[in-house]
Amino acid sequence: MKKIARSLMALFAASVVSLSISTPASAAGQGSACYTAHVAGNGWDANWSCNGNVVGTWGKNKALEALGVSIGGVGRYCVNAHLRDYGWQGERCSDGIGAIHSVTVGTTGQNRPIEALEIWTEYGYIHGVAHVQDMGWMDEAHGRTIRLGVTGKALKMEAVGLWF
Template identity: 45%
Template sequence: MPAQPPVRAAAPVSQVGAPASVVAEVKAATSRARAAFGPNARVVCYAAHLQDIGWQGWACGRDGEVVGVGTTGQSRRMEALGLQVGSGTVNAQAHVQDYGWLGWVGGNPVYAGTTGQSRRLEAIRITV
């Protein structure tokens, strides 16, 4: 009898949410960015959920600016990513360790990946 392929863990039905404090923080960060860049500026904000840290603060930039989240040189796993745009909708799909591609999530803000499962966020697709 041929060997059976390994059984993959079932992907979570829903992707990560965020505590109310994180949601409130992104709204404040987006408002600050709009005030700094101008009311008509296209603004995008990001936050990373990291191994042993949890949700980092939000980093925002205007269209065309480089915005970095996460850590370097600390060997920490990024587990989830939060995104918010100044206006409109953002969609994201996360590729997570042992699960593969999770379903698309859409809204403003959105959170893609997992928390509390110690799984790497391996790739992400984003549409704005």
């Protein structure tokens, strides 16, 4: 499954990512958040991380460029990314009818770091934390809608963790 997802992601390497991929079985549980990241110079993470485990890097000056997110147990959810020299990309939303599929935001192959993320859930509270260039770990955000990172300062998001 991961090979298929990686192959699909490679097809979109030069464009804004707008892709739905299957996620690991662990995402099917009530109130779970799983995610994977495309890191500048590293490519896509080989594994999905879930429920508070961090994806990305910190202290290495490497930006998150794309993020695949799968959230279970919250109904419909949407993710939006603020990209350097682009602005808000536009929401990518799950189907909300019980199928567990990820939504992917960001770009690959364009050197366009994610600067901020906004995540909305139909019901249930999500928590998140992000590491931002020159600012370090930001305060935890929580609620039905959360915003991580900063806009207007050209600071890249380097790592993120999500949980319930």
